[in-house]
Structure formats: C-alpha cells, structure tokens
Amino acid sequence: MAPRSNETKQRILDAAEKLFAKEGFAGVTVRQIMREAGADVALAYYHFDSKRDLFDAVLMRRADHMNDVRHAALDAVEQRHPDDAPSVQEIIEAFTQPLLKLLAEDHDTWRDYFALIAQINNSPQWGGELMTRFFDPLVRRFMDAIRRAMPEADDVDLFWCYHFLSGALTLTFAETGRIDNLSQGLCKSNDMSAISERLPGFIAAGFRRICDPA
Amino acid sequence: MAPRSNETKQRILDAAEKLFAKEGFAGVTVRQIMREAGADVALAYYHFDSKRDLFDAVLMRRADHMNDVRHAALDAVEQRHPDDAPSVQEIIEAFTQPLLKLLAEDHDTWRDYFALIAQINNSPQWGGELMTRFFDPLVRRFMDAIRRAMPEADDVDLFWCYHFLSGALTLTFAETGRIDNLSQGLCKSNDMSAISERLPGFIAAGFRRICDPA
DNA sequence: AGCCTAATTCAACGTCCGTTGAAACGCAAC
DNA sequence: GTTGCGTTTCAACGGACGTTGAATTAGGCT
Numbered sequence: 304m305a306p307r308s309n310e311t312k313q314r315i316l317d318a319a320e321k322l323f324a325k326e327g328f329a330g331v332t333v334r335q336i337m338r339e340a341g342a343d344v345a346l347a348y349y350h351f352d353s354k355r356d357l358f359d360a361v362l363m364r365r366a367d368h369m370n371d372v373r374h375a376a377l378d379a380v381e382q383r384h385p386d387d388a389p390s391v392q393e394i395i396e397a398f399t400q401p402l403l404k405l406l407a408e409d410h411d412t413w414r415d416y417f418a419l420i421a422q423i424n425n426s427p428q429w430g431g432e433l434m435t436r437f438f439d440p441l442v443r444r445f446m447d448a449i450r451r452a453m454p455e456a457d458d459v460d461l462f463w464c465y466h467f468l469s470g471a472l473t474l475t476f477a478e479t480g481r482i483d484n485l486s487q488g489l490c491k492s493n494d495m496s497a498i499s500e501r502l503p504g505f506i507a508a509g510f511r512r513i514c515d516p517a
Numbered sequence: 518m519a520p521r522s523n524e525t526k527q528r529i530l531d532a533a534e535k536l537f538a539k540e541g542f543a544g545v546t547v548r549q550i551m552r553e554a555g556a557d558v559a560l561a562y563y564h565f566d567s568k569r570d571l572f573d574a575v576l577m578r579r580a581d582h583m584n585d586v587r588h589a590a591l592d593a594v595e596q597r598h599p600d601d602a603p604s605v606q607e608i609i610e611a612f613t614q615p616l617l618k619l620l621a622e623d624h625d626t627w628r629d630y631f632a633l634i635a636q637i638n639n640s641p642q643w644g645g646e647l648m649t650r651f652f653d654p655l656v657r658r659f660m661d662a663i664r665r666a667m668p669e670a671d672d673v674d675l676f677w678c679y680h681f682l683s684g685a686l687t688l689t690f691a692e693t694g695r696i697d698n699l700s701q702g703l704c705k706s707n708d709m710s711a712i713s714e715r716l717p718g719f720i721a722a723g724f725r726r727i728c729d730p731a
Numbered sequence: 732a733g734c735c736t737a738a739t740t741c742a743a744c745g746t747c748c749g750t751t752g753a754a755a756c757g758c759a760a761c
Numbered sequence: 762g763t764t765g766c767g768t769t770t771c772a773a774c775g776g777a778c779g780t781t782g783a784a785t786t787a788g789g790c791t
Contacts, residue, residue, distance in 0.1 A: 325641050330542070330544075345780085348780060426691070463696070467720075482680050483645070485656060489672060505726060510719075512718050513722075558749090558770095559769080
C-alpha cells in the first residue's frame with residue numbers, strides 16, 4: 304500500500320495531542336483518541352507500541368522545531384552583539400517571542416501542543432523529569448546569556464527568576480480562559496500579541512530588580 | 518457509634534488530596550485512595566456521593582482558611598494606610614505571603630493542597646471555571662487595591678500582570694522538582710523562604726514597569 | 732494475473748473501573 | 762440485654778479499559 308500510513312499516523316497524533324492537552328494523559332482513552340481520529344482502535348497499537356508511547360510521540364513530534372526557533376532567536380541576538388553583551392530584555396525576548404510568534408501565526412497547529420507542554424511543566428509527576436530532558440540545553444544557554452548580561456548576579460537569584468518566568472509562560476500556554484472570566488472579556492487567553500507586548504518587559508524588570516539591584 | 522466517622526472522613530480526604538495532587542483527578546482510582554486511607558472502597562461512597570464529589574470536598578476543605586488568611590493580610594495593609602494608598606509591593610505581599618507562610622510553617626499539611634490548586638489553575642478543563650468560583654472575590658479585591666496604588670494604570674495591563682503573577686505563583690505551588698534539576702541542587706522546589714524573599718519584589722517591579730511607566 | 736507487504740479491520744482477552752445493596756459490626760440509650 | 766443507628770465490610774454489577782492475534786484489504790512489483 305502507498306505510504307498512506309503516514310497520513311493516518313499524523314491524524315492519530317493530532318487527535319491525541321488535542322485530547323491529551325485538554326484532559327491529561329490519564330484523562331483520555333485510547334478509544335477516544337481513535338474515535339476522534341476516525342480510525343480503528345487497533346491502529347493505535349499498529350503505529351505505536353502503547354498509550355504511553357503514543358504520548359511520547361506527541362511530545363517528540365514538535366519538540367525539535369520548538370527548540371530550533373528559540374536557538375535561532377538566541378543566535379540572532381548574539382550576532383547582533385559580537386562585542387558587547389545583549390540586554391536582559393533582548394535575551395528574554397529571544398526566549399519567549401519565538402514561541403508566542405508560533406502561537407500567534409499558526410494557532411491551530413500549536414495551541415494544543417503548548418497547552419500540553421504547559422500541563423507537563425506544571426505537573427509534579429512529570430514536570431521535573433520530562434522538562435529537564437526536553438529543554439535543559441536551551442535553558443542552560445539562556446541562563447548563560449543572562450549571566451553575561453548581569454555578571455554580578457547571584458546564581459540562586461537567577462534560577463528563581465527563571466522559575467518565575469517559566470511559570471508566567473506556562474500559564475499563558477495553558478489558555479485556561481481564567482483571565483477571560485476575571486476580566487469579564489477585556490482580555491482573551493489566546494491573545495498572544497497582548498502577551499508579546501507585556502511579558503518580556505514585565506520579566507526583564509523582575510530580573511533586574513532581583514539580580515541586578517545596582 | 519461515636520463520631521469515629523469524622524476521623525475516617527478526614528483520612529479519606531487526606532489520601533485523596535495527596536493522590537489527586539500528584540496524578541490529577543483522572544489519574545487516580547477510588548480504590549487507590551481507599552487503599553492509601555486504609556479503608557474499604559465502599560466507605561468512599563458512604564461518606565461522599567461520588568468520586569467527583571470527593572474531589573470537590575477535597576477542594577472545599579481548606580478553601581475558606583486559604584481565603585481568610587489572604588483577606589486578613591489585605592485588611593492589615595489597609596489598616597496600615599488609613600489615608601494614603603499602600604505601595605504595589607505591599608499589596609502583592611499581602612496576596613502572596615500568607616500562602617507562602619502557610620507552606621513554610623506547615624508544609625506537610627498544605628503542600629498537596631496547593632499542588633492540587635496549581636494543577637487546577639493550569640488546566641484548560643477546570644482552570645477557567647473552578648478558579649473563578651473559588652478566588653474571584655479575593656482577586657477582585659486585590660485588583661482594586663492595586664488600582665488604587667496605580668491610578669493611571671490601564672485595566673488590560675493590570676489583568677495581564679495579574680496573569681503573570683498567577684503563573685509564577687502557580688508553578689511555585691506545583692513543586693515539580695524542575696528547578697532542583699536545572700540548578701543541580703542549588704535551589705529546592707520546596708524552599709518557600711527563597712520564594713518569599715524574591716517573588717514580591719520581582720512581581721512588583723513587573724507591575725510598575727508595565728502599568729506605571731512614570 | 733498473482734504475489735508480497737504494509738495498512739486496516741474485527742472480535743476478543745483479562746483486568747480494573749465507579750458504584751451499589753445487603754449484611755455485619757459497635758456503641759448509646761433504655 | 763435488647764433495640765436502634767451510624768459506621769464498616771463483603772461481594773458483586775455492568776461497563777470500559779489497554780492490548781492483542783488473526784483475518785481482511787489495497788496497492789506496487791514481476
């Protein structure tokens with residue numbers, strides 16, 4: 304048969320991504336996923352070894368591209384500053400804007416994936432391990448850049464500030480609708496440009512306040 | 518029989534709190550909960566109507582006290598400033614420190630509950646609705662106080678800044694161990710005094726940067 | 732036309748799920 | 762010491778779970 308298989312595989316991954324993002328790993332049934340994908344249950348086990356394996360495949364599918372755009376943004380910042388150190392805000396923008404731009408420009412493709420990442424990052428059972436596996440190289444590079452921008456900063460301060468940044472970004476990706484309710488429609492969870500305009504400045508000010516009291 | 522019942526009920530709630538916090542509503546089985554509580558499965562349905570009802574009871578058990586300590590902290594700030602407006606940082610401290618203090622002083626009691634709240638706040642399926650039900654009155658009061666501290670601020674800016682604050686706090690409560698790995702032991706997820714010393718300053722600087730550029 | 736292989740369907744397995752009804756227990760009051 | 766009631770146990774229900782093996786389909790190759 305022609306490589307129709309890949310088309311089906313992607314449909315399964317799409318369905319799994321959507322459902323896992325909304326209800327979590329345990330909250331979703333393989334049967335639900337395959338109903339959403341419009342395929343027989345057994346096909347899940349032909350294309351993937353197990354439910355857990357399918358979950359990992361969902362995570363891996365977009366991980367490289369996600370990391371690539373962020374590395375590219377950090378590359379660009381460093382090329383812009385061959386001699387001096389970039390500002391804290393520039394570095395934070397390189398860390399956050401590529402993802403916000405993906406979400407803004409292709410929301411349908413990325414919304415569920417980011418919501419899933421957000422859920423994992425916030426989960427006591429998977430947050431510690433999975434996030435470390437996926438994002439440590441990028442985050443270490445980001446931390447190094449920040450360190451060069453604030454040479455006097457204490458490492459403990461830097462890690463905690465990164466933690467606050469990570470939290471703010473995570474809740475953004477979750478798109479829970481909470482801010483819609485709270486603001487009574489004034490703000491929308493999926494308004495990525497509203498975030499883009501505010502998050503880097505907010506976070507950069509926090510970093511400077513804690514790590515660079517000069 | 519003597520009111521032994523309440524003791525059992527609390528043991529069930531403790532077990533449910535612990536497991537729901539770690540694995541989420543769907544990731545936990547009533548049988549698991551009752552095994553952890555050391556009681557028969559059927560007792561869950563004698564004391565509560567359903568698994569979902571047990572989940573709600575877990576949430577309700579500590580909700581009032583959680584809100585009380587925060588309202589009291591806001592009361593104290595307002596009494597300290599009968600005529601002028603408190604500073605942004607004072608208000609943010611009233612919003613965050615009561616919870617961080619609960620966690621620091623009685624970690625075993627509150628860790629799982631806060632981790633559960635964090636999970637819910639970050640969840641697309643429950644975050645919007647449950648958080649609104651639980652926390653809206655307090656958050657609105659907090660927003661009003663902030664508004665008085667920065668009368669020129671735009672409401673949209675304020676809501677987004679609150680969103681960043683909520684995210685940073687939420688990831689803190691999740692205690693995922695991520696920062697332990699990233700910092701290679703330099704920082705601990707459960708070090709609430711490290712958070713207490715940094716979070717309010719970080720967030721206050723962000724608020725001022727976005728909402729009060731003067 | 733006939734074969735090979737990859738893709739898909741179908742039916743089922745053993746297990747565990749949330750939930751329930753009826754029976755047994757233990758203490759207080761009479 | 763019997764009655765009564767709140768609590769706890771036991772055994773089971775129908776259904777859904779993750780997973781599998783065998784049968785079926787659909788092209789690409791000779």
